[in-house]
Every structure is written in C-alpha cells, then in structure tokens.
Amino acid sequence: MNEKKRVITLGQFIIERQADFPYAKGELSRLLRDIGIAAKIVNREVNKAGLVDIIGDMGGINVQGEKVKKLDVFANDQFISALRSGGECCGIASEENEEIILIEGGISQDAKYVIAIDPLDGSSNIDVNVSIGTIFSIYRRNSSTNDICNTNDFMQPGTLQVAAGYIIYGSSTMLVYTTGKGVNGFTLDPSIGEFCLSHPDMKIPASGKVYSINEGNYVHFPDGVKQYIKYCQVEDKDTNRPYTSRYIGSLVADFHRNMIKGGIYIYPSTAKSPNGKLRLLYECNPLAFITEQAGGKASNGKSRILQLQPDEIHQRSPLFIGSFEMVEKAEEFMLKYSQIEA
Ligand code: AHG
Numbered sequence: 352m353n354e355k356k357r358v359i360t361l362g363q364f365i366i367e368r369q370a371d372f373p374y375a376k377g378e379l380s381r382l383l384r385d386i387g388i389a390a391k392i393v394n395r396e397v398n399k400a401g402l403v404d405i406i407g408d409m410g411g412i413n414v415q416g417e418k419v420k421k422l423d424v425f426a427n428d429q430f431i432s433a434l435r436s437g438g439e440c441c442g443i444a445s446e447e448n449e450e451i452i453l454i455e456g457g458i459s460q461d462a463k464y465v466i467a468i469d470p471l472d473g474s475s476n477i478d479v480n481v482s483i484g485t486i487f488s489i490y491r492r493n494s495s496t497n498d499i500c501n502t503n504d505f506m507q508p509g510t511l512q513v514a515a516g517y518i519i520y521g522s523s524t525m526l527v528y529t530t531g532k533g534v535n536g537f538t539l540d541p542s543i544g545e546f547c548l549s550h551p552d553m554k555i556p557a558s559g560k561v562y563s564i565n566e567g568n569y570v571h572f573p574d575g576v577k578q579y580i581k582y583c584q585v586e587d588k589d590t591n592r593p594y595t596s597r598y599i600g601s602l603v604a605d606f607h608r609n610m611i612k613g614g615i616y617i618y619p620s621t622a623k624s625p626n627g628k629l630r631l632l633y634e635c636n637p638l639a640f641i642t643e644q645a646g647g648k649a650s651n652g653k654s655r656i657l658q659l660q661p662d663e664i665h666q667r668s669p670l671f672i673g674s675f676e677m678v679e680k681a682e683e684f685m686l687k688y689s690q691i692e693a
C-alpha cells in the first residue's frame with residue numbers, strides 16, 4: 352500500500368526554509384505570504400473570467416502602449432494592496448504603472464524591500480481561457496530606511512535579487528519561487544485554499560525538444576535567430592531534431608512548460624523593437640533567476656540577463672531562456688550570424 356505523503360503548505364515550507372535567507376528571517380516569509388494571498392484572490396477572479404463581466408477592455412492604454420484589460424487592473428490592485436498592508440515592501444514597480452508606487456507611512460515606513468511585478472502576464476489570453484500568470488522580483492532597497500524609496504532602488508542587476516517567482520493560472524494554479532537556494536513549486540489545492548508543495552527542487556532538463564518563439568515575426572528576426580530556427584527544424588537523430596514548436600503567447604506558460612519538459616523560449620529583438628518586447632525588471636530577471644537556480648541559462652543573445660544593468664524601470668531586453676545546452680547553442684548562432692550590442 353502506498354504510504355501517504357505529508358502535505359507541506361507554502362506557509363509551512365517558507366517557515367521551514369527561513370534559514371536559507373541571509374537577512375532578517377521573518378521579513379521575506381511575510382512578503383512571500385502576502386504575494387501568495389494576493390495570488391489566491393487573483394486566481395479566484397481568473398477562474399470567473401468567463402462568467403462575470405470582468406473581462407474586456409477598460410478602454411485605457413497602459414504605459415507600454417497596450418490595451419488594458421479589466422483583469423490586469425484587478426490583479427495589479429490586489430498585489431499592490433496586499434504588499435501595502437503587509438508592511439515589508441516600501442515600493443513597487445508594476446507593468447501597469449508608469450511611475451513606481453511608493454508605500455509610505457504606517458508599518459511600511461522602514462520596510463527594506465522593493466518589488467517589481469508583472470501582475471498579469473499573457474493578458475491577450477484572458478478572453479480565450481488560456482493560461483496566464485504573474486511574475487515578481489524582490490530586491491533589498493539601496494536607499495536608507497529613513498527615506499522614501501526611489502527609482503534607484505530598482506536599478507539593480509538581477510544578480511542582486513533576493514527572491515523571485517511566478518504564478519501560473521493554468522489547468523491548475525501553481526506558485527514557483529526561489530530565494531537563491533533552488534526552486535520549489537506549489538500547486539493550489541482549491542478544496543483547502545492552500546498552495547501545497549508539489550514540485551520540490553525543480554530542475555530544467557539540460558536539453559529538450561521544444562522551441563518557443565513567435566515565428567510570425569520571422570522576417571524581422573536577426574540572422575542568428577533565423578539560422579537557429581533552421582537548425583531546430585533540421586533532422587538529426589543524435590540531437591533529437593527536428594524539435595517541436597510550441598508557443599502559447601503567455602511568457603509564464605511557455606516558460607513553465609519548458610521548465611518541466613526542457614526547451615528554449617526566445618523573444619528576440621526585431622526590426623521594429625530593437626530591444627525586444629519583454630521587460631527586464633519584471634519579466635526577464637525573475638525568470639532568469641529561477642532558470643539559473645534550476646540549472647538552465649538566460650541570455651539576451653550575448654550576455655547573461657542577470658548581469659544587465661537597468662537604467663529604466665520599464666526597460667526591455669531580448670530574451671533567450673531555458674535549457675542550458677539549447678540557450679548556449681542559440682548564443683553560438685547569434686555570435687556567428689548577428690552583431691548585437693550589450
Ligand atoms: P503582458 O500580457 O504582460 O503584456 O505580456 C505579454 C508578453 C508575454 O506574455 C508573451 O510571451 C508575449 O508578450 C507575446 O508577445 P507576442 O504576441 O508578440 O508574441
């Protein structure tokens with residue numbers, strides 16, 4: 352008879368692993384707890400998206416010049432309010448807000464952490480019942496705790512992240528995070544309303560069969576990417592090619608699949624967007640931190656994502672991320688066929 356495994360909730364796991372965290376023990380635990388609580392509320396609304404009139408355009412345009420859906424705004428509000436009332440965060444950089452959000456006064460007065468967040472990733476998939484997500488990145492502030500935090504607190508390379516994670520609202524809802532001591536994944540059990548440890552010590556396979564890229568933009572890709580795509584499509588038994596093409600259009604979902612199965616995700620620069628589309632602070636850096644912790648690799652085609660120095664909160668970067676050997680191979684093609692800066 353199978354022995355029943357002990358269920359470990361996110362809350363229990365965070366407390367058990369407090370020693371992994373180099374700074375004051377309770378602070379990060381409370382931050383992750385706050386994010387977990389907001390995630391459950393967002394999950395509830397995501398699940399209802401087809402039922403209630405919460406989907407659909409709000410008519411506004413976000414700071415990236417894209418249409419804002421109601422659920423983006425809802426998710427943004429939930430994460431901001433959970434972090435505001437939690438007391439451990441003094442500032443938030445969100446995809447949905449042009450400027451950083453300052454959390455002043457009350458218990459957040461001397462909070463030591465700032466958070467960059469994409470509250471709802473893959474928002475074009477809301478209306479069609481396809482997986483979406485949330486991505487977050489946590490830094491210690493540079494500024495003194497006597498001051499109000501400022502944009503400079505966010506201008507830190509990804510190597511200085513103290514924690515990062517994502518939530519995927521999919522066929523089941525998962526929260527995956529790292530504090531720099533490996534990656535752990537938790538699945539939401541809706542019957543008890545708790546995230547339960549389901550994927551301990553996640554590792555991304557060194558290589559895989561999947562490449563994920565929006566090939567509709569092919570003509571605008573750099574030559575290195577065009578050549579790499581050809582390489583993916585050529586038959587070669589030794590390296591398991593041709594690979595399979597999979598592209599959901601939600602970074603979190605594409606990334607998560609590749610984490611589990613092995614694969615590479617690429618959002619390169621294009622003629623139209625020389626820095627690519629994805630945002631360094633709240634899309635590339637947190638996923639790069641998780642990837643490296645899981646044994647994978649994340650690059651802008653030439654340099655390690657985590658070492659890029661940001662100078663703007665909504666800065667974009669090309670992204671090549673996933674299985675170590677696949678990203679390394681794509682970089683070889685970039686070096687050979689494309690001249691890129693950085
Ligand atoms: P967001 O919904 O937060 O704006 O992010 C959308 C991003 C990312 O999730 C996805 O991988 C990418 O945009 C898809 O872009 P294309 O439609 O250009 O492929």
Ligand code: MN
Binds near residue numbers: 602
């Ligand atoms: Mn996004």
Ligand code: MN
Binds near residue numbers: 471
């Ligand atoms: Mn978003």
